[in-house]
Amino acid sequence: MQKSNVEPITDFIGTQVLEPWKGIKKVAQQEYFTSGHRTCQGCESAQIMKLMAKAAGPRSIILGSTGCMYVANTTYYSTPWVIPWMHTQLGSSGSAATGTAAGLRALMRKGKMSKEPINVIAFCGDGGGADMGLSAISAALQHTEYNLLILMYDNESYANTDIQVSGSSPYGANTTFSTPGKVQRIMHRRWKKNTAAMLAAGHPECKYVATICTSSPIEAMNKVRRALSIGGPTFIHSLDPCPKGWDYDPMYSHELGELAIETGIWPLYEVEENTVKLYGKSRQIAKGLRKRKPVREYLERQGRFAHFIDEDFDYFQAKTDEMWEKWLVPGVIPFSNP
Amino acid sequence: MSTGSVEVVYRGIFQKTLAKNICRGVVFAAKKAGKIGIAFGRYSDSPERNGIPAKQFAVVSDTEEELEEYLSRYEPDNNDVTIAADDTLCKGVESWAWYGLQPINKLLADGGTLLVTSTQSPNRLLSFIHRKGTPYNLALVRSPASFSGLWVYKDDHTDVRLLGALAKVAPHIVSLEAILETIKEQWKDDSKVQSAKKAYGATESHPVSAEQGNEEIPYEFELPGWKDMEEGLVIRGISAEAQSITGRDDGGYVPTRNTTFKKFSTRSMRPVINFDTCTKCTVCWLNCPDTCFDVTPDGFYDANMDACCGCGVCEAVCPVADCITMVNEEAFDGNDGQWEAWNKDKEAYAGWLAEKIANRPPRAHGFHHVGQYAEEVKNESA
Numbered sequence: 001m002q003k004s005n006v007e008p009i010t011d012f013i014g015t016q017v018l019e020p021w022k023g024i025k026k027v028a029q030q031e032y033f034t035s036g037h038r039t040c041q042g043c044e045s046a047q048i049m050k051l052m053a054k055a056a057g058p059r060s061i062i063l064g065s066t067g068c069m070y071v072a073n074t075t076y077y078s079t080p081w082v083i084p085w086m087h088t089q090l091g092s093s094g095s096a097a098t099g100t101a102a103g104l105r106a107l108m109r110k111g112k113m114s115k116e117p118i119n120v121i122a123f124c125g126d127g128g129g130a131d132m133g134l135s136a137i138s139a140a141l142q143h144t145e146y147n148l149l150i151l152m153y154d155n156e157s158y159a160n161t162d163i164q165v166s167g168s169s170p171y172g173a174n175t176t177f178s179t180p181g182k183v184q185r186i187m188h189r190r191w192k193k194n195t196a197a198m199l200a201a202g203h204p205e206c207k208y209v210a211t212i213c214t215s216s217p218i219e220a221m222n223k224v225r226r227a228l229s230i231g232g233p234t235f236i237h238s239l240d241p242c243p244k245g246w247d248y249d250p251m252y253s254h255e256l257g258e259l260a261i262e263t264g265i266w267p268l269y270e271v272e273e274n275t276v277k278l279y280g281k282s283r284q285i286a287k288g289l290r291k292r293k294p295v296r297e298y299l300e301r302q303g304r305f306a307h308f309i310d311e312d313f314d315y316f317q318a319k320t321d322e323m324w325e326k327w328l329v330p331g332v333i334p335f336s337n338p
Numbered sequence: 339m340s341t342g343s344v345e346v347v348y349r350g351i352f353q354k355t356l357a358k359n360i361c362r363g364v365v366f367a368a369k370k371a372g373k374i375g376i377a378f379g380r381y382s383d384s385p386e387r388n389g390i391p392a393k394q395f396a397v398v399s400d401t402e403e404e405l406e407e408y409l410s411r412y413e414p415d416n417n418d419v420t421i422a423a424d425d426t427l428c429k430g431v432e433s434w435a436w437y438g439l440q441p442i443n444k445l446l447a448d449g450g451t452l453l454v455t456s457t458q459s460p461n462r463l464l465s466f467i468h469r470k471g472t473p474y475n476l477a478l479v480r481s482p483a484s485f486s487g488l489w490v491y492k493d494d495h496t497d498v499r500l501l502g503a504l505a506k507v508a509p510h511i512v513s514l515e516a517i518l519e520t521i522k523e524q525w526k527d528d529s530k531v532q533s534a535k536k537a538y539g540a541t542e543s544h545p546v547s548a549e550q551g552n553e554e555i556p557y558e559f560e561l562p563g564w565k566d567m568e569e570g571l572v573i574r575g576i577s578a579e580a581q582s583i584t585g586r587d588d589g590g591y592v593p594t595r596n597t598t599f600k601k602f603s604t605r606s607m608r609p610v611i612n613f614d615t616c617t618k619c620t621v622c623w624l625n626c627p628d629t630c631f632d633v634t635p636d637g638f639y640d641a642n643m644d645a646c647c648g649c650g651v652c653e654a655v656c657p658v659a660d661c662i663t664m665v666n667e668e669a670f671d672g673n674d675g676q677w678e679a680w681n682k683d684k685e686a687y688a689g690w691l692a693e694k695i696a697n698r699p700p701r702a703h704g705f706h707h708v709g710q711y712a713e714e715v716k717n718e719s720a
Binding site: 024025027029030031032033034035036037038039040041042043044047050058068071072074076077078079080081082083085159160161162174214217218244245247248249251252253255300301302304306 | 350351385386387388389390434435437487488489490561562567573575576577578591593594595596597598599600601604619620621624625626627628629630633642645647648649650651653654655664703704705706707708
């Protein structure tokens with residue numbers, strides 16, 4: 001009779017232990033996503049791919065749903081990827097991550113692969129993640145027996161197909177679906193979806209959720225390293241300034257990321273084992289140690305807000321103020337106590 | 339009975355509206371002359387990206403049948419006129435649906451006209467433009483490249499100036515009368531009509547012989563046919579071994595890069611680096627979205643000119659005031675490394691650097707703030 005050799009559904013492989021890099025000089029030199037991608041000048045999503053691959057290291061498998069980071073990086077039989085990468089459909093970064101992690105586990109259990117922890121990362125854009133792939137990501141975050149990371153690179157529109165509005169587009173932004181007209185100036189009136197906090201609050205067994213921005217590259221890499229080390233399914237939401245869709249001089253990619261944080265529009269936080277912690281400048285803002293810059297300083301730099309008049313800036317400012325003054329957890333959870 | 343076509347090569351996103359205005363203008367003007375035309379962006383150029391060389395076309399025929407016949411080809415490949423909306427495109431383009439560096443005059447018909455907006459001399463441009471092997475004409479519209487973005491357009495009349503020049507070099511495609519009438523109808527702005535008329539008068543055309551031009555053979559690479567492709571359409575990644583050979587203390591670090599797409603033809607500005615003021619802080623290296631900085635054996639960061647696409651992030655993030663400066667790409671020949679030149683002769687390098695920075699021609703790179711384009715147009719016309 002065949003002996004059951006199925007190990008219990010607990011993690012038998014473990015994860016890679018990726019210690020945080022303390023300072024820029026400690027960052028690994030090796031590149032696993034290199035030059036030669038057909039992205040825009042100053043593309044911060046390509047930058048986050050580079051940082052993510054660098055942080056994860058060589059023993060990693062990357063999966064990517066359709067979007068800029070699929071199309072621009074594998075065009076015409078040509079690629080900047082060093083570590084294995086596979087395309088998956090627009091809404092299926094979650095399923096691809098779970099499937100790959102499960103597949104690796106099965107191969108190792110059956111002895112077809114030597115046992116070793118291999119990082120599984122699936123990335124998706126805001127269209128693929130915050131809109132289409134939300135259910136698959138939710139499912140992936142419930143399957144706590146698999147080690148995986150889902151990284152959503154959010155450039156606030158369907159940028160690959162020429163800037164259509166997504167659930168992550170900010171209020172009032174000009175997109176091909178919300179072009180300001182003579183009768184209606186503001187065509188997109190929804191407030192940006194609060195994806196990371198929603199996933200953290202909704203999946204109490206998920207051990208790690210974080211928001212990052214390329215303008216804090218070392219923090220961003222260390223969050224990726226933490227997510228991969230802690231075990232189970234994890235989620236990271238990255239804000240990536242996009243010179244094409246946001247319409248600005250590509251040289252300001254880094255600066256706009258900083259402004260998004262300093263104005264309080266993009267809060268940096270991590271939720272580890274259900275404990276929420278703001279970090280970096282966002283922490284200083286929450287503690288009252290840093291004054292938020294007016295949102296105007298961020299919005300006026302971008303062509304997508306060029307149609308804004310005073311009342312639009314005021315509305316945007318008031319909504320941002322609410323995030324920090326009214327929310328139960330400032331910048332994170334939009335509830336208030338009665 | 340004839341068909342004529344115009345190819346507009348432009349910087350993706352920055353000049354998308356400009357290219358659209360030109361191609362639409364050609365089609366409307368053709369209609370006025372009783373012809374039929376069509377304007378289109380190449381599908382594979384959308385999604386287009388900031389700075390990447392992209393193309394739009396306008397095709398004009400006497401009859402619908404001729405137009406349909408012409409459009410049955412993969413893309414217009416013997417154009418009467420090729421417009422380069424930015425003169426740095428003359429160095430060649432890594433175009434979509436082309437594997438390697440495509441000379442700017444590659445798809446130009448024999449005896450056709452390459453029309454360039456530029457403030458440089460024809461001879462300087464011909465030192466970039468690859469030798470064609472057949473004679474053609476080089477025509478110039480005297481202005482710097484007009485750059486804006488996806489949502490806010492810089493209306494500096496470059497679109498109508500190019501249309502006016504087009505009527506001069508290719509009257510069989512569009513006549514001046516038809517163009518002027520179209521502009522009046524489309525823009526309802528008499529100053530734009532005057533700009534087109536002025537450009538028509540001012541356009542200089544220079545004959546270029548078969549042998550003239552840059553003698554360099556543009557690189558190409560072999561794309562496997564579908565029968566050679568691997569199961570599951572596997573694309574071979576870059577070797578991981580090659581990536582982990584060198585450490586910081588034993589000879590620097592040069593990442594192995596994509597061998598079949600270099601990206602430098604996206605560049606219209608390049609960083610020049612002052613290694614004398616560099617503090618080796620690594621910020622440019624870490625923040626470059628294109629991983630273009632090579633680590634040198636002595637710990638400097640040298641922008642690799644095959645990989646750099648000229649975004650300018652390095653200049654913006656560099657904490658030293660005069661270490662990295664972006665300079666118009668037209669000031670350079672070739673893609674030689676700067677650290678090597680500095681290492682060889684520091685004094686000569688300092689002189690070269692100072693000269694490049696002092697004489698750098700102005701260049702815009704998109705939207706900074708509301709009202710900026712209006713200010714620029716005002717300053718340019720003053």
